[in-house]
Amino acid sequence: GAGVSQSPSNKVTEKGKDVELRCDPISGHTALYWYRQSLGQGLEFLIYFQGNSAPDKSGLPSDRFSAERTGGSVSTLTIQRTQQEDSAVYLCASSLVGDLSYEQYFGPGTRLTVT
């Protein structure tokens, strides 16, 4: 079946512009996660959505970052007024159950470059 998909695969933007990153989870998966992977670093946990519950936003690096999940499916990560330090690969994952105990299935990521 279809895996997690993300779009765009690459995004180059100018400093100060807003960007939107999209994630389509695996159908039927209740939980959706966003991570940031900077060059040579591990994965930084940003936010996750568990079913229809309000997400825990405490992992977002600044108030320029926000995320939505519409209808319990597609999610959008928005970065406002992008800065060069936002350059990274943004990964999305989904899991069948959302209590952090289940394996996550990852998408291919969106590589964001802020010039």
Add this chain to the structure above:
Amino acid sequence: AQKVTQAQTEISVVEKEDVTLDCVYETRDTTYYLFWYKQPPSGELVFLIRRNSFDEQNEISGRYSWNFQKSTSSFNFTITASQVVDSAVYFCALSEVTGNQFYFGTGTSLTVIP
């Protein structure tokens, strides 16, 4: 402090050698889960194994084996008779159910030389 430490940044081995990737974690939760993921050069992370904090049995899956020791807070991963296809970055991860947090280590880049 790092919640998940993978001290080995890069490892190179010759094909057919055994290799162990170390993972040390830190948590105060009594219920937690440990994971290993593989990120091949193509980029997508692939789930390998999950362990809960109440199950210290070691596990073997083909050439892969995992050694979970709560006494040393370690969850090490061994590849036996390594192959070139094992070349990838391997991440260890911890989830704290109570704290609603998920932590990845910084990864170990494994290169298997033919």
